[in-house]
Amino acid sequence: MKHRVRCGVLCLAGLLTAVSSYAESELSFNASGEMDRLVLGGADFSDTGSTGFILRHPKGETRLDKISETGNKIRVYDSEKTFGVVFQIDTYPRHAVIHLLDVKGVGDGLDYSLSLQIDSEDIAVYTLNDLMNARGSVRKNKNTVLTWPYLWARPRSDGSRGSVVLFDNRLSGDDRDAVLAEIWSAQAAAGHMVKPAVESWTEADVLAWVDRWADKFKSIAVVSVDPDGSAENLYEMTEKYVIPCGANRVYMFSSSWRESGMTTPRTDVFPGGKADLIAYSRYLEDRGIQLQLKSLSPQIRDKKYLSSSFVDPRLMCWCSGTLAKSVDETASTIPFRLGPDPIVKMKEPEYIRLGHEVIKVGSVKREDEVWMLEDCERGSKGTTAKAHRAGTELSALVESNRSFNFEEDFGLPDSLGEEICNDYGDFLNEVNVSHLHFDGTGRMHEPPWYVREFTDQVYSRVDHPTTGSVVGGGGLPAHFEMKFSKAKEIEGILNYWILRIGPRLYQKGRKHTESATSELEIHFDIANGILRGSRRLFFCGGQSGGQLSLELLKTYGLTDHCLELFGYWNELAPVFDEADADYLRTFMTGRGNHHTGPVSAVLSRDGSGNYIFTPHYIMGRTSGEDELIILDQEWGAQARWQAIRAGTTMELENPYEAQEPQVMLYVKDDSAALKNPLITVNGKGRLMVKGEILPTEYMKFEGGKTATVFDRNWNVLRSLPATTQAFVVNPGKNTFTTASGNGSDEADLKVQYITLGPVYVLASNRHLSGKTKGE
DSSP, X not given: XXXXXXXXXXXXXXXXXXXXXXXXXXXXXXXXXXXXXXXXXXXXXXXXXXXXXXXXXXXXXXXXXXXXXXXXXXXXXOTTSSOEEEEEEEEOSSXXXXXXXXEESOTTOTTOEEEEEEEOSSEEEEESSTTSEEEEEETTTTEEEEEEOOTTSOOOTTSOSOEEEEEETTOOHHHHHHHHHHHHHHHHHTTSSOOOSOSOOOHHHHHHHHHHHHHHTSOOXXXXXXXXXXXXXXXXXXXXXXXXXXXXXXXXXXXXXXXSSTTOBOTTTOTTTHHHHHHHHHHHHTTXXXXXXXXXXXXXXXXXXBOSSOBOTTBOEEEEEEESSOBOTTOSOEEEEEOSOOSSOOSSOSEEEETTEEEEOOEEEOOSSEEEEESOEEEETTOOOOOBOTTOEEEEEOEETTEEOBOSOTTSTTOHHHHHHHHHHHHHHHHTXXXXXXXXXXXXXXXXXXXXXXXXXXXXXXXXXXXXXXXXXXXXXXXXXXXXXXXXHTXXXXXXXXXXXXXXXXXXXXXXXSSOOOHHHHXXXXXXXXXXXXXXXXXXXXXXXXXXXXXXXXXXXXXXXXXXHHHHHHHHGGGOOHHHHHHHHTTOEEETTEEEBSEEEEEEEOTTSOEEEEEEEEOOBTTSOSOOBXXXXXXXXXXXXXXXXXXXXXXXXXXXXXXXXXXEEEEOTTSOOEESEEEEETTTEEEEEOSEEOTTOEEEEOSTTEEEEEOTTSOEEEEEEEEEESOOBOSEEEEEEEEETTSOOXXXXXXXXXXXXXXXXXXXXXXXXXXXXXX
């Protein structure tokens, strides 16, 4: 508590009390409950308007327009004293905090919410827990709205029912960082905010930690590693691919490194268990590489919580009650007498805990006081079916990802949540994991603040700088480092989106894998990441977060191209110039969360060593029926193709100058072969290839006297002689006929005709001093 100061005062009915000499912040309200004075770090916001406190309820809304004061606590209530709330106002030299402590007159509170609107866009807000939410600095609305929607929630361990920090949003750079350091130091000391597991946490300590954190994560280039059940594969892949390409983080998917438990390594990959996992982490660390382990969120995995003879009563439940009538161990119908109404609403119980037995419920017949749980499977989840007497405790469990969750019991004695999260945090410290990732955070049955509770708890246990993410929720609120100016400087590195190099192999019968990833798709996927604000490079399998194995990399014919591209972007991404992003925007447009367009900007280097983009335009039919290049969030880019029968003539549009086009064609799986491909342009230009293209083979012509044939995974199979005669497309409309030179047009094809635009030299080259000629 030594860092905590209270330097503000309350103003009631226009009467001010003396302020301590070191006070630079004040927050007070007048006798009608409206904000009367607000000073943050010496900056006066007192002219800011406010709605006062509004309580919304089933009958409408009530203004709480009366106020009383006791020290730094205020009670705000309506004129008839039907409703009342108690706040604690703490002020510090450069920030102020509002804590909701108590609520009166709202019953169970389920249909009530409280709000305070402050009419200013210049106030920054940060919630200290998720019992409340805050919309701050909204320029469109020019206000800040604080909302307490969960008036039914129990107080947190610090006594609050929702807390929020206010500070001056106009500050930047070192001035803003100084405020943030004060907030983190003071609120951690007061027990309202989590911090890393370090002893000293003064403002100077905070700033030093943020420096260390930003330096560690100023560049993140990740390679996914799947050892495929072998320790030898793990190290071979690391030596052969990860280290040579310059990656500084290894990502391992949950199934590739662990058993069913959260912290139990696979013995085929790590024969010595955790000791071998730690050894691998240290091996990476010695080479400047971080380790990122994907796992599910902390859940019930250990047999000490769930076994044949014991079911921990601290498992999360959404309602509870008692057994209405005694049952034996064979009963398939369980009479359930409900207790108090549940807070968390669910449709039907899937599993129940009856004493120390877990029972899977088939269906529910709902009655007023007693529910009949029917078609039950006894002794589920490894427990033992037993006879139970009437009155035995019964609860409906919350299950997600084939695991039960722990109760929302943080801050309570004998907390199971704290026990499991602390064990998990200690494991992350031992293994030196660099990223806190939380997947499988439930099915939204938990209380709304539940995810933040356990992510905060894990973070508070970790003793080294980490990044973090929650699936579907972005970053962790606990990573307060993200708000400092140094984090803003590397914002693209920490972005939720990635620069994905994601090869996928051919796999018949699956929509997204009927074709292996092409070069143009790889380049488009990366450009999409750039335009989403990402500067974090990720070499992974074609599916989002998919794994790269030795088998995949050896099978995929463009692996060397991917590794070269990884090296390019590893250098470019941290210094990528916004002018180059603007260039990409000239031919890519947003569609939902991603981008689309007809062009893939292919990155390469010119003779002077400068990075260049060469736009590759996949021509579309003038009828407009062809889909543009699109990007699937999970699977990556899907290029534009025309599906045609050999012999088809199409009219295509070329936006560039006259040139010899590139040709790409694919013979579909169940098609006849294409013999001696013959491509005719505008009735007179010709490309003649001598040879046969078999089903699941690609043919690519890029000029010269040969065409290259690839297998379905882009491995080179052979070269075929090619001859051209006036094979040139004009600007604008052109006709293309794709046929077989032997007169048989039975092949079913996918085709692309590609023209190249003017080369663009990246502005980012100027940030790579000594590596390029162009400055």
